[in-house]
Amino acid sequence: MASSMLSLGSTALLPREINKDKLKLGNSGSNPFLKAKSIGRVTMTVSVKPSRFEGITMAPPDPILGVSEAFKADTDDMKLNLGVGAYRTEELQPYVLNVVKKAENLMLERGDNKEYLPIEGLAAFNKATAELLFGAGHPVIKEQKVATIQGLSGTGSLRLAAALIERYFPGAKVVISSPTWGNHKNIFNDAKVPWSEYRYYDPKTIGLDFEGMIADIKEAPEGSFILLHGCAHNPTGIDPTPEQWVKIADVIQEKNHIPFFDVAYQGFASGSLDEDAASVRLFAERGMEFFVAQSYSKNLGLYAERIGAINVVCSSADAATRVKSQLKRIARPMYSNPPVHGARIVANVVGDATMFSEWKAEMEMMAGRIKTVRQKLYDSLVSKDKSGKDWSFILKQIGMFSFTGLNKAQSDNMTNKWHVYMTKDGRISLAGLSLAKCEYLADAIIDSYHNALLYWETPIEL
Numbered sequence: 335m336a337s338s339m340l341s342l343g344s345t346a347l348l349p350r351e352i353n354k355d356k357l358k359l360g361n362s363g364s365n366p367f368l369k370a371k372s373i374g375r376v377t378m379t380v381s382v383k384p385s386r387f388e389g390i391t392m393a394p395p396d397p398i399l400g401v402s403e404a405f406k407a408d409t410d411d412m413k414l415n416l417g418v419g420a421y422r423t424e425e426l427q428p429y430v431l432n433v434v435k436k437a438e439n440l441m442l443e444r445g446d447n448k449e450y451l452p453i454e455g456l457a458a459f460n461k462a463t464a465e466l467l468f469g470a471g472h473p474v475i476k477e478q479k480v481a482t483i484q485g486l487s488g489t490g491s492l493r494l495a496a497a498l499i500e501r502y503f504p505g506a507k508v509v510i511s512s513p514t515w516g517n518h519k520n521i522f523n524d525a526k527v528p529w530s531e532y533r534y535y536d537p538k539t540i541g542l543d544f545e546g547m548i549a550d551i552k553e554a555p556e557g558s559f560i561l562l563h564g565c566a567h568n569p570t571g572i573d574p575t576p577e578q579w580v581k582i583a584d585v586i587q588e589k590n591h592i593p594f595f596d597v598a599y600q601g602f603a604s605g606s607l608d609e610d611a612a613s614v615r616l617f618a619e620r621g622m623e624f625f626v627a628q629s630y631s632k633n634l635g636l637y638a639e640r641i642g643a644i645n646v647v648c649s650s651a652d653a654a655t656r657v658k659s660q661l662k663r664i665a666r667p668m669y670s671n672p673p674v675h676g677a678r679i680v681a682n683v684v685g686d687a688t689m690f691s692e693w694k695a696e697m698e699m700m701a702g703r704i705k706t707v708r709q710k711l712y713d714s715l716v717s718k719d720k721s722g723k724d725w726s727f728i729l730k731q732i733g734m735f736s737f738t739g740l741n742k743a744q745s746d747n748m749t750n751k752w753h754v755y756m757t758k759d760g761r762i763s764l765a766g767l768s769l770a771k772c773e774y775l776a777d778a779i780i781d782s783y784h785n786a787l788l789y790w791e792t793p794i795e796l
Contacts, residue, residue: 397516397757405755412774413753416762419568419734420637421700424768429700431635433692437682446678453662455484455643455672458681463628463643466684467597467611474618478651481658483665484643484672488598488629489517491644495594495625496525497664498646498657499559508594509554510561511535511547513759515568515596518561530554535570540727540739542572548585556590564595564626565610566603566733569761573603573732579613583620593617593624602633603733605701607694623649630680632734633697639676704734707767711736714776721784734765740782747786752778 395403401417423429454460460482464475474480485491499506508527510518511534522529532554533546551560562582567573574582586593595614601607617624629642644661648654665671683689708728715725728736740748740760748754754775756762767775 401755401757404749408753408755410753412771414755414766414771414775416754416756416764416766416775419632419763419765421632421635421704421734421765422768424703424770426766426768429635431693431696433683433689433696434634434636434679436689436692437679440682441675441678446674448674451484451671451674451677453483453665453671454658456674456677456681458685459484459641459677460643462681462684464645466600466607467614467626467628467645468618469608469611469615472615472618474647479648479654481646481648481654481661482643483658483661484641484677485627485665486669486672487631487640487642488596488627489521489642490640490669490672491627491629491642492518492521492596493525494644494661494664494668495627495646496522496527497668498661500525500527501664502660503557503559506557506559507555508559508561509551511563511567513569514561514563515598516757518596532560534567535572535737537739540737541730542574542578544574544578548581551582551585551591552589554589554591557592558589559592559594559625560586561594561596562613564597564600564613566599566735568598568733569735569757569759570737571731571733571735572737574613576612579616583617583622586617587620587622593622595624595626597626598629599632599733600628601694601697602701605698607697618647621649623647630676634680634683634693636676636679639679640673641676641680704764707764707769707772708736710769710772711764711767711776714773715779718773718776719780723783734763736762736764738762738779740779744782744786747782748778751786752781754778 398417402415405413405415405417421429463484464480464482468475468480483494485494496508499508506527508522508529509532510522510529512531513535514531519529532550533543535541536543536546554560563573565573583593595617597611597614600610603610614626624647626645626647627642628645630639631637631642634641646654646657646661648657683693708731712725712728715728719725727739731737738760742758745756745758745760748756752774754762762775
């Protein structure tokens with residue numbers, strides 16, 4: 335049958351006799367995956383294949399890394415990034431420790447290779463990190479009661495321990511401080527380990543709610559894992575006193591709980607490796623079984639190397655051997671084996687007496703700069719604020735962070751008006767502050783505290 339044809343562009347030919355209504359499949363009530371395209375008097379349909387990932391929603395931005403992105407976009411000369419916990423020089427520049435450079439030069443001179451490490455990591459690193467934590471002559475080291483494997487910094491080490499808890503302590507709960515480091519909850523959620531919180535921060539005093547902490551640990555189900563910050567609590571900078579640590583250990587033993595330390599700042603908080611490990615060693619001296627996650631991001635500045643460890647203190651060498659075997663079993667399908675570069679840096683620094691001394695001196699320098707900045711900020715607040723407010727809590731805190739007590743509205747004012755970037759819980763990183771900008775920050779804090787309250791909020795009584 336002869337028919338005339340209608341040309342559509344340069345490629346498509348369509349018989350005129352075709353019922354156009356049958357082509358209009360993109361109308362209301364038609365196939366939702368077909369889109370109608372009108373060309374002249376004829377409507378064609380184009381099939382759009384739906385993505386297999388349509389059900390995946392947009393993840394919320396990371397609250398800390400998002401602060402850095404906003405800071406980078408700000409063009410104001412006075413801007414300050416006090417959100418990320420990374421050490422900066424007085425010129426607010428990243429700092430690579432001199433002893434790290436020496437260790438790396440040594441690796442180049444020796445021609446160290448890049449072969450795979452064993453699943454548990456570099457043996458020299460594992461030995462060094464356990465001895466730094468407990469002391470080389472400690473009985474748990476001598477009696478081989480510590481299962482240590484290299485982890486992907488503190489986060490990865492915590493994640494390994496969480497997987498071990500989920501697998502061998504089914505139903506056990508991890509009890510964490512309120513507040514705590516933002517990633518703790520993510521780690522346990524991801525490992526499907528239930529968690530709850532114990533009281534820690536007292537907003538009325540901007541100090542430790544010790545009575546609340548002890549009461550909540552007592553109320554936790556027997557055999558719970560109690561997550562403790564070994565030193566320089568993040569985000570508050572508030573640590574228990576030595577006497578309070580004794581009481582915490584007493585209650586944990588009475589309730590048959592399992593301590594779980596997160597030690598991210600050994601040597602960086604006080605400037606002393608031994609002083610910052612005192613809480614962990616107290617528990618070890620009591621013969622308790624417990625976990626300790628370590629990180630070398632702060633004290634050696636190895637942020638991007640992802641170097642840390644998980645240590646499990648056991649009651650016997652046999653138990654430690656079995657625990658280590660299961661940690662390796664968990665690590666194998668997770669990341670196979672850890673990176674070597676950061677591990678060799680730590681092992682070289684700790685294993686050489688000269689470099690070890692230089693490292694301790696640099697840690698004291700970094701910790702000392704933060705202490706000086708903390709004092710300068712306090713002095714500036716006291717001299718500028720005529721309201722009589724007590725700012726002494728700043729000096730009572732330790733480490734790179736200060737919990738200012740500012741609420742979300744006040745923290746927003748710090749950013750929107752003063753270009754000071756910080757987390758919305760009021761935490762600031764003093765490691766990102768210079769002496770030259772202490773007075774500017776004091777002005778911002780005073781203005782935000784007194785003038786940026788939401789109408790239903792009242793200032794914190796100090």
